[in-house]
Amino acid sequence: MRKRVDWIDYAKAIGIVCVMLLHAQVDDPWRRVIYLWVIPLFFLLSGIHAHREQYSTYTEFFRHKSLRLLIPYAILNGITYLFWLFIGRHFGSDAGAAIAWWEPLIGIVRGEYPYIVHNEPLWFIAALFSTETVYYLLYRPIRRTSTYLAVTLGLLVVGWLISLFDLSPLPWEIATVPAMLPFYAAGAWMGEEVRSGRSAMPSTKQILGLLMLGLAAMVVGYLLNIDEVRVSANRYGAYLPFLSGAVGGCMVVCGASMLLERGSKYMTWLAFIGRNTLWILGLHLMAYSVVKGIAMYALHLPLEVFATAVGKGCLVVCGLLVLLPICMWIQRMKR
Numbered sequence: 001m002r003k004r005v006d007w008i009d010y011a012k013a014i015g016i017v018c019v020m021l022l023h024a025q026v027d028d029p030w031r032r033v034i035y036l037w038v039i040p041l042f043f044l045l046s047g048i049h050a051h052r053e054q055y056s057t058y059t060e061f062f063r064h065k066s067l068r069l070l071i072p073y074a075i076l077n078g079i080t081y082l083f084w085l086f087i088g089r090h091f092g093s094d095a096g097a098a099i100a101w102w103e104p105l106i107g108i109v110r111g112e113y114p115y116i117v118h119n120e121p122l123w124f125i126a127a128l129f130s131t132e133t134v135y136y137l138l139y140r141p142i143r144r145t146s147t148y149l150a151v152t153l154g155l156l157v158v159g160w161l162i163s164l165f166d167l168s169p170l171p172w173e174i175a176t177v178p179a180m181l182p183f184y185a186a187g188a189w190m191g192e193e194v195r196s197g198r199s200a201m202p203s204t205k206q207i208l209g210l211l212m213l214g215l216a217a218m219v220v221g222y223l224l225n226i227d228e229v230r231v232s233a234n235r236y237g238a239y240l241p242f243l244s245g246a247v248g249g250c251m252v253v254c255g256a257s258m259l260l261e262r263g264s265k266y267m268t269w270l271a272f273i274g275r276n277t278l279w280i281l282g283l284h285l286m287a288y289s290v291v292k293g294i295a296m297y298a299l300h301l302p303l304e305v306f307a308t309a310v311g312k313g314c315l316v317v318c319g320l321l322v323l324l325p326i327c328m329w330i331q332r333m334k335r
Contacts, residue, residue, distance in 0.1 A: 004271075004275070005048075006260075006261045006267070006271055007254070007257040007258045007260065007261040008045055008048060008257070008274070009270070009271040009273075009274030009275055010256075010257035010260050010261065010267060010270050010271060010274055011041065011045055011253050011254050011257040011274070012042070012045055012273075012274035012275075012277045013270045013271070013273035013274035013277070014253050014256070014257065014270075015038055015041050015042055015045070015253065015277070016273065016274075016277040016280050016281060017273070017316065017320075018034045018038050019034075019038055019121070019281065019284075020280070020284050020316045020319060020320075021034065021312065021313075021316055022034055022035065022038070023121070023284065023285060023288070024288070024306070024312040024313075024315045024316055025307075025312065026309075026312055027309070029222070031228070032222065032228050032229075033218070033222055033245075033249075035228055035229045035230065036218065036221055036222060036225070036229050036242065036245035036246055036249055037218065037245055037246045037247075037248065037249020037250055037252075037253070038249070039124070039180070039231040039232075040180065040183040040231075040246040040247075040249070040250060041183075041246075041249060041250045041253055041254075042124070042128075042277075043128070043131060043180045043181075043183040043184045043187070044183045044184065044186055044187040044250050044254075045187060046128060046132070046184060046187065047135070047183065047184035047185060047186065047187025047188040047189075047190075047191065048187040048188065048190055048191040049191060050132070050135065050184070050187070050188040050191060051191075052136070052139055052140045052142075052188070052192075053140075055136070058136070058137070061133075061136050062133075065129060065132060065133070069125055069128060069129045069132075070129065072125065072278055072279070072282070073111075073122065073125045073126065073129070074108075076119065076122060076125075076279070076282030076283065077108045077116070077118075077119065077122060079282075079283070079286070080118050080119035080122075080282065080283070080285070080286055081104050081105070081108070081118045081119070083118075083286050083289075084104065084117075084118035084119070085101060085118075087289070088118065088289065091289075091293075099117055103115070103117060104116065104117050104118040110171050110172070111123070111126030111129075111171060111172040111173060112126070112170070112171060112172070112173060113173065113232035113233060114233075119282065119285060119286075120232075120285075121281050121282065121284075121285065122281075122282055123173055123232050124232075124281060125278070125281075125282070126172045126173050127172070127173035127176050127177070127180065127231075127232075129172065130172045130173055130174050130176075130177050131176075131177050131180055131181050131184050132184070134177050134181060135181060135184055135185060135188065138151065138181075139151065139185060139188070148185070148189065151185075152181075152182045152185045152186070153182075155178045155179075155181050155182050155185075156178075156179070156182050156243070158178040159178035159179030159180075159182070159236075159239075160179075160239045162175060162178055162179070162234065163179065163234060163235070163236045163239055167234060173232070175234045176231055176232070176234055179231070179234070179236065180231065183246070183250070201258070202258070204259070204262065207255045207258050207259055208255075210251050210254075210255040211251070211252055211255040211256065211259075213248075213251060214247070214248040214249070214250070214251025214252040214255060215248065215252055216248065217244045217245065217247055217248025217251065218244070218245050218248030218249045218251075218252060219248070220241065220244050220245070220248070221241045221242060221243070221244035221245020221246065221248055221249075222241075222245055223241075224238060224240075224241035224244070225237040225238045225241035225242055225245060226238075229242055229245075229246075272327070272331075273320070275331070276323075276327040276330065276331070279323070279326065279327055279330055280320070280323055280327070283323055283326065284319050284320075284323065287318075287319040287320075287322040287323050288315060288319050290322055291315060291318040291319055291322060292306065292315075
């Protein structure tokens with residue numbers, strides 16, 4: 001079992017809370033700022049634990065990734081599809097929508113954002129599986145750092161070229177791989193450097209410098225990219241400003257998480273959220289429906305209360321509280 005690293009769990013927790021804010025319809029400018037970096041952040045953090053030499057064959061690799069990603073993908077799809085089938089399409093935003101009962105099943109098999117209509121955030125698991133697969137096949141033979149860097153930069157160019165065309169999403173989000181794989185590869189390189197002992201944790205002064213540099217890059221990316229980034233739709237707006245904002249946002253969140261690891265002893269709750277990001281990602285929309293149902297039918301509150309900034313924040317907090325016992329049960333089952 002891989003060793004948990006607190007700052008990585010903190011960064012994942014910050015990222016998933018920001019995803020929940022997006023899906024609670026947080027207003028601009030926060031919406032555009034978060035979309036700039038939140039998905040690249042998760043690819044970067046996922047890559048940190050990648051081991052190119054860990055699996056001797058693709059069969060071994062596929063078996064491991066099936067346990068880590070494909071089985072949770074199937075479970076989360078099954079739970080949320082049944083919730084949508086019997087509740088979601090009869091109440092709320094999907095009530096009256098002309099979506100046949102079998103259409104989400106096709107979306108599950110295709111693993112594409114617009115077609116997983118019962119639980120759209122699950123596109124990320126499909127994208128991560130595709131990205132990790134391409135990383136294993138493409139990077140495993142690489143031995144030289146210069147080649148590693150050249151391939152990564154080449155993928156960034158390919159991602160830019162693909163973004164110039166309005167491609168319809170491809171099965172298992174394969175169209176997002178060239179743009180997101182460089183972030184995953186950067187995380188994998190960071191992990192290898194630390195494990196080999198070639199790189200140590202930065203000092204507090206270095207982390208503060210990282211934060212300031214990242215914040216500047218994020219601001220530049222936000223100001224120069226007037227379009228809203230949507231990785232799921234392979235839409236990045238102006239590509240270089242997107243990269244600036246994405247890299248800057250990753251630096252800010254990772255730097256802040258490292259400071260939290262050093263400066264606070266009371267962050268176990270944040271680490272717990274970070275350890276359950278996959279399940280929170282897959283279940284938080286269902287939790288939102290439960291919270292809204294309780295507010296409307298039990299407390300007789302109008303749904304407009306969730307349209308305010310305070311209401312959106314409360315929706316995120318209440319959604320996490322709904323998911324807390326589920327996450328605790330999952331953690332207990334893993335032991």
